[in-house]
Amino acid sequence: MAEIQIPFEEIMDETAVAVGMMDKYFVYQYCNNKMAELLGLPVKSILGRKQSEVISEMYAKSVGVKIDSDDLKAWLENVERMQSSTTERQFITDTVDGRFFKMQRMTLSDGGHVVLGMDITELEVAKQQLTQLNEVLHEQATTDELTGLSNRRALFDKVTIEFNRAKRLLTPLSLLILDIDFFKKVNDNYGHPVGDRVISQVADVLQKEVREYDLVGRLGGEEYAVVLPNTDAKQAGVVAERMRLSIENTTIEGEQIHIKVTCSFGVAEICASHNDVDDVFLSADKALYKAKQNGRNKVVVA
Template identity: 40%
Template sequence: MLSDFDQNTQYRRKVLQVLLLITFFGGFVFGLSNIYRELYTLAFLELGYGLFSFLVWRQIGNTTNFQFWVISYLFPFFSIMMYALSVPGSSQSIFVWILTIPVISYLLLGKKIGFYFSIVFMTLGISIFHLKFMTDDIPLSITVSLNVILSGVLMIALAHVYERNREKNEERLMQLAGTDKLTGLANRMKLIDVYASASEYAKRHNVPLTIVLFDLDYFKKINDLYGHHVGDAALCFVADFLKKHTRKSDLLARFGGEEFALIMLASKPKDSFQQVDSLRKKLMNKPFIYNKKEINITLSAGISYLGVDGTDLDDLLVKADERLYFAKENGRNRVVADVLADNIEPSNSAK
């Protein structure tokens, strides 16, 4: 699953590709038009910028330094707008392009940087307009000034509200896509996404990363004896229990069925084992109560470690699953971190 940053970059990359093509064709059309009008400096700026836009368009599909190219495109684009508006002989109609600044800024730069770009260039554009086009007719000047200022403020406000709501909706959709419907925990897709960033952090800062797989013991009996609706309630009970007893900095996910997974960052192997085994003991002593019936639930767990048992998530999950299977085959209700190391493997506390 793509991260929020990747989603935003893809969205903005497509917007920029469209704008670059429009700027390429527009630059040549306006450039040739201004040569005819003998506005040579403006004409060559527009022609040169049209060519620059085409070169950026060829690059932008694959570049990793997207933000750099966005700013490299927007700053001269808006600056040429300001110059075009101020050139002697240019018409008031150029101000229509100035009104596109907030929309383009927010689409390509997001809420924060887009706001600053909009404020700076809209202020410049409105100031140039007033200096150049205001007349001695005071009533008319006031009317024109109010229209120009209010239209500029309106465009910034609308672009800001739109981008803020878009970011919130996108964040909400990403959250829903990464959430297990039954338990409200992260799902497997979210686990994969978080592991990618967590493992990079662990490697860069040389801190340990632990993967844990939990499986509820004899869960099928709960479904068979009490029904699947009670089984679902039991899964929610365990999910809530695990969430309350794990660190907020760790990621707890429902891996599938009655299996859960945990990513633990910056916790030494011995400490992570003790934390997981403590979870096991606490759950063993906290029965699930449904319709005044006490249902004892225990779990087994397998642990793997980044760098020791593998470097990618699949390898770590396979190793953790092997140790989980070993725990199941050797009495259940236990945590296994290394099937060959007696000093790490816990004693069997199954009832």
């Protein structure tokens, strides 16, 4: 059988894979065009030189692989330590000019090292765009457009998480439900857009009154809920009273309009008789109903 001659040089020059070979002292013995492009240096300035020298030149000229460190010496030592301690490693590296490469490094039986790199920039960029898009979609799915507060769904999710945690850890958890009093009159007297502004400004007031781990959400219309982890009914009543006063003292300004509104609050702390989140909402809702019955602009604790 005739011996097959494989044109390695030709293949290496045409392949999309970056290929570099070093001996056991990390001196470059081979480097194809694609690897030279990855390192941002000409082939002739790579061959016969130690990896550390090549990396230092790359760093000094701000080309090739991005080195996220101010301490090049420590960075190099770390690279060589890793290269000596493992026989194979895969990782993703990015370059100063914004490309991404999936790298594979192998130690050969003679102690030499082979480094392969595949340009995956398109894939990485698509992945980043997808992540950003997911964040936007998540934001849209959980945020109330008018007020920027959490929407009903996100609020229920949060209450569910906190409900389960509180039951497990035996810590208190309170829920406030509040509703703007006689809001229909605001719409009737000033129109729907002004009504929207009122809903939005009340949301701002509520948001200012809570701690960072509390959650204010809009249940819909002119109704809101506030989740207060680690808070018993007495403390929640104090928060609700503070919110009630703050809203009462706020004037909503617009073109030639100065509107004052009040809110009624229902407060419920979770207790043994609450089997699920719906039970807590029901208790807070009943308290809110009482607040309305008792003349509005009131806080009623269940």
